Amino acid sequence: MIRFLTFSAFVVFLLSSCRSYQYLDAVGVRPENAKEVNTFFLDTSTALIYRAKVEAFSKPINGSVFLKTVSPQEHRVAFVNDFGQTLFDISIFSDGHKSHFIAPELAKKSMQETLADIFRIITERRFANAALIFKDKQHYPVYIAGDSYYKLKRNVVDNIVTVRGGREQLVVDFNSPKDAIPEQIEVQHKKYPLKVNLIFERYDQSK
Amino acid sequence: MKINIISVVLLIIPFGGWSQLKPMDAAQVQVFEQSLSQLERVQTLEADFVQxxxxxxxxxxxxxxGKLYLKGTNLLRWSYLTPFVYDMVFKDGKIQINDEGNKRSIDVGGSAQFEKISKLVSSSIRGGKYDQREFQVGYFIKDGVNMVRLTPKVTQAKKYFTTIDVIFSSTDKHIQEVVLTxxxxxxxxxxxxxKKINKHIDDTIFNL
Structure with missing residues (x-):
C-alpha cells in the first residue's frame, strides 16, 4: 500500500511538473518574424500618471502610479499612496530592477521581484517569434514572446498572460480605445491575492 | 564689453528664488516659543489644504x-476632495475611512506618514512641544518665517523621513505648511x- 501511494505521488508530481500551458482554443503554433507586441511605453519625452487601486492580500491601497520610459529597455515606476507616501520607486530592466526607494513594509526580496515582474510585463517592449493558430478564429492574433502570450486588438496589445511552470502567473488587460496609451490597465496575480487597477489620469506636462 | 553666461548667472543668483534658511539665535527661539505657547488656546480648526x-x-x-477639521485633542478629519474623494477621521485610536462609499476602520499607525503628519499638525496647532526623544529639533528662519525642522532619531522613522519641516505663518503665527522629505x-x-480658528465644529463632522 505504501509503495502504491509513493508511486502515485511520484506520478502526480511528474505529470504536474511536466504539464505545459494550453492557451484557450489554440490548436498549434506558427513561426513569426520578430513581431513587436507591446508598443505602449516607448515615448521617452513624457511620463504618465495613473490613478491606482491595489488590493493586496485583502488590503486596499489607493494612490498614484508614475510611469516614465527612460529608454525602451528601462522604465521607472513609482507608487505613491493617497497620503503622499512613496511606497516604491524602482527602475525596471528586462533582466532585473534597481530600487531607488522601497517602503520598509515592501522591502522583502520576493515582494520587490513581484512588483518588478508586474510593471515589467506592463511596460516592456517585446518581440514575438511565434504565434498561436486557432481552429475557428481566423483573425485572432495571439503572439508568444518567451513565457508570455500577447493578444492584440487593432494591432496593439489587449491582453497578456504570463506563464510559469505551466500555470498562469499574471493576467494583464489593457483598455486603450485611442490605441495611443492604455486608458485602463488591470493586473491579476494568479498565485497571490493581488490585483492592480490603473486608470490614466494625465501626462506629466511640464514646466 | 563681453558678458559671458557665468557672469550673468553670478549676477542673478543673489536675487533668485532660492530659499534662505538661517538658524534662529537663542533670543529668536525664546520669542518663537512664546508665540507657540499662545496657540494653546486653539480648540478647533477648520482649514483647506493642498498636498x-x-x-x-x-x-x-x-x-x-481637501479640508481639515480639528476639534479638541482627539478628533481630526482629513477630507480629500480633488482629484479623488476620500475621508479619514482619527478618533478613539482608530482611523475611519470612507473611500467613495467603501467604509472601513484601521488602527492608527497603518500609515506611518499620515500618522506622523496628523500628530504634528494637531500638536503644532496647539503649540505643542516636540518629542526630543523622537526628533532632533532645530529652529530656523526660512524666507522670513519661522520653521521647525524635526530630524528623526528613531531608526524606524528614519526609514520614512530624513526631515519634517513645520513652517509657521508670519501673519497669524499658526502652522502654515508641513514638508516631509x-x-x-x-x-x-x-x-x-x-484657517478658521475656534469656530464651532459639530461633532457629526467626525462621523463617517
Missing part, C-alpha cells in the same frame, strides 16, 4: 486638495489656507 507630491524624475507634482529626497508639502 503636493514631488518626485525627482517627474516634472510636475501630484496635487490633491523622504530618504530618496522626494518630498511632500501640505499647505494650509483659509
Amino acid at each position: 503636493y507630491k514631488h518626485m525627482s524624475f517627474m516634472k510636475t507634482a501630484i496635487v490633491s486638495k 523622504e530618504p530618496s529626497k522626494d518630498y511632500t508639502r501640505f499647505v494650509l489656507s483659509n
Whole structure:
C-alpha cells in the first residue's frame, strides 16, 4: 500500500511538473518574424500618471502610479499612496530592477521581484517569434514572446498572460480605445491575492 | 564689453528664488516659543489644504486638495476632495475611512506618514512641544518665517523621513505648511489656507 501511494505521488508530481500551458482554443503554433507586441511605453519625452487601486492580500491601497520610459529597455515606476507616501520607486530592466526607494513594509526580496515582474510585463517592449493558430478564429492574433502570450486588438496589445511552470502567473488587460496609451490597465496575480487597477489620469506636462 | 553666461548667472543668483534658511539665535527661539505657547488656546480648526507630491524624475507634482477639521485633542478629519474623494477621521485610536462609499476602520499607525503628519499638525496647532526623544529639533528662519525642522532619531522613522519641516505663518503665527522629505529626497508639502480658528465644529463632522 505504501509503495502504491509513493508511486502515485511520484506520478502526480511528474505529470504536474511536466504539464505545459494550453492557451484557450489554440490548436498549434506558427513561426513569426520578430513581431513587436507591446508598443505602449516607448515615448521617452513624457511620463504618465495613473490613478491606482491595489488590493493586496485583502488590503486596499489607493494612490498614484508614475510611469516614465527612460529608454525602451528601462522604465521607472513609482507608487505613491493617497497620503503622499512613496511606497516604491524602482527602475525596471528586462533582466532585473534597481530600487531607488522601497517602503520598509515592501522591502522583502520576493515582494520587490513581484512588483518588478508586474510593471515589467506592463511596460516592456517585446518581440514575438511565434504565434498561436486557432481552429475557428481566423483573425485572432495571439503572439508568444518567451513565457508570455500577447493578444492584440487593432494591432496593439489587449491582453497578456504570463506563464510559469505551466500555470498562469499574471493576467494583464489593457483598455486603450485611442490605441495611443492604455486608458485602463488591470493586473491579476494568479498565485497571490493581488490585483492592480490603473486608470490614466494625465501626462506629466511640464514646466 | 563681453558678458559671458557665468557672469550673468553670478549676477542673478543673489536675487533668485532660492530659499534662505538661517538658524534662529537663542533670543529668536525664546520669542518663537512664546508665540507657540499662545496657540494653546486653539480648540478647533477648520482649514483647506493642498498636498503636493514631488518626485525627482517627474516634472510636475501630484496635487490633491481637501479640508481639515480639528476639534479638541482627539478628533481630526482629513477630507480629500480633488482629484479623488476620500475621508479619514482619527478618533478613539482608530482611523475611519470612507473611500467613495467603501467604509472601513484601521488602527492608527497603518500609515506611518499620515500618522506622523496628523500628530504634528494637531500638536503644532496647539503649540505643542516636540518629542526630543523622537526628533532632533532645530529652529530656523526660512524666507522670513519661522520653521521647525524635526530630524528623526528613531531608526524606524528614519526609514520614512530624513526631515519634517513645520513652517509657521508670519501673519497669524499658526502652522502654515508641513514638508516631509523622504530618504530618496522626494518630498511632500501640505499647505494650509483659509484657517478658521475656534469656530464651532459639530461633532457629526467626525462621523463617517
